[in-house]
Amino acid sequence: MIFGNRGRERFRAAVAGFEAAVRERDTDRSEHEFQEMYRHFQEAGEQGIAQAAPRLAALLTEVPPGPRGTIAVVVGACVERGADPAACAPHVFEGLAETLAGVQEFSERWSATRGGDHPDPEEEPAPDVFDRVGPRAALSWLTLPQWEMASVAMLNHAAVRTALDDDRRTELFRALRAAEEASGHDFKCLAHALLVLDDEPLVVLHRPTGTGYALRMSGLGDNFQLHTLLADVLVGGGHVPGRAPSAEEAAVCRDQPGQVHTTGSFNLVTPTGEWVWNEGTPSDIPLVDGVRLLVLDPPPYERSRPAGRFFPHMTGALVLERVLAPEEAGHLLAGCVTKDS
Structure with missing residues (x-):
């Protein structure tokens, strides 16, 4: 029990430290605190997870584009462990929408620079990917699987699905379908989740x-x-x-x-x-x-x-x-x- 309490406290401290480091634009400290969060995630208690999820979700817009998708996945993992999805979902969907807009930009630039098959977003990208399309567009494409995971974790909950505006849902679905058609890659889990009907x-x-x-x-x-x-x-x-x-x-x-x-x-x-x-x-x-x-x-x-x-x-x-x-x-x-x- 002593060690369990220590792990829970270390997780809470890492979340607070990560939050402060991101807002202070301290890259090295952000990386250190993230590793501490990751190390103690399994030891975090129910209360710590419940408190961490909305704080990390609200922080997403301030996290740099590269690690932003990873933090979204952490938010999704917190929700799967019982954190309130309704408090986290709007921030996750905002990040998803921005990522899908970047993916559209990626596809347009990729086509304009020799075209070819889109790189597999789950593999290490070739060195020329960032040069061909620019960092923002490249990171949007490469982190889309992470935003898929985080978004599905939110959409697993009926309260989130019913609160999601129909126009917003349609907008996200159409952007996702456009990404699939342009890239030839399948994001079936997110597509199905956006189509789920309730009542x-x-x-x-x-x-x-x-x-x-x-x-x-x-x-x-x-x-x-x-x-x-x-x-x-x-x-x-x-x-x-x-x-x-x-x-x-x-x-x-x-x-x-x-x-x-x-x-x-x-x-x-x-x-x-x-x-x-x-x-x-x-x-x-x-x-x-x-x-x-x-x-x-x-x-x-x-x-x-x-x-x-x-x-x-x-x-x-x-x-x-x-x-x-x-x-x-x-x-x-x-x-x-x-x-x-």
């Missing part, structure tokens, strides 16, 4: 039985997760025939750790007959009269896969609110078409 109405029509269901979904990272929970609610709830997932399969798609084997129960289809791919997200389901409308067909073949959550720290939910009246379900199904794959 979202979903109407599901089961074509073989002609029945319909009004549900509400939150925190689903991909359609694999949605698929398993639909089978749990509808097949497991006795509403439609088919294979119901086990209690464990459903639990790992809601809030339990790990993955387990499962088999698909449906083919997810849009009202116009296109497949809704399991690899996509619930945001792919089209809106019809302001509500997402999904059709369930029999699976064309058996699909085995792991059941679990795309985001292991994000709680998922799918709730049945009501069974549609037969005439309501029939009317909606009459407007849906069937297409061959």
Whole structure:
């Protein structure tokens, strides 16, 4: 206990020292205090982590561009250990937006200076990268994976997702997609996290039985997760025939750790007959009269896969609110078409 208390105190002192050194523009001391923070991070108590996260988040704009992404990752790690994400997220998203703007600049300059494949941001850059595009643009590209990690740590929390302005979310998503298209690199975790829906109405029509269901979904990272929970609610709830997932399969798609084997129960289809791919997200389901409308067909073949959550720290939910009246379900199904794959 004595050594535990000492570690907690050293962590708090390192955070305070780092904060002071950054504001005093003392590079050597900043590096020393950061190493002390890193050394004692695992020993930091709950209170120390809770206090450190918002202080470090508020400091991000004052940290030089090179190490700024690293500090954002530290903030994300604090949130994963219980710090308040709502207090940290605005600062992290501000840094993400600035980084994505720098990435756009990087891509434009990279294309204007001989082009070629973008360097791998997770590897040591070639010496000419900084000369070709300039330090700011280069550091934006090279630190984007760190901002992805930090941002996903924030977006794992429903309170952060629901507080994020829709226009801001769209702006971040479009900038990220532009970065992916220009670079050929994939930032799937951040893209999926920005697309997560919360408290979202979903109407599901089961074509073989002609029945319909009004549900509400939150925190689903991909359609694999949605698929398993639909089978749990509808097949497991006795509403439609088919294979119901086990209690464990459903639990790992809601809030339990790990993955387990499962088999698909449906083919997810849009009202116009296109497949809704399991690899996509619930945001792919089209809106019809302001509500997402999904059709369930029999699976064309058996699909085995792991059941679990795309985001292991994000709680998922799918709730049945009501069974549609037969005439309501029939009317909606009459407007849906069937297409061959």
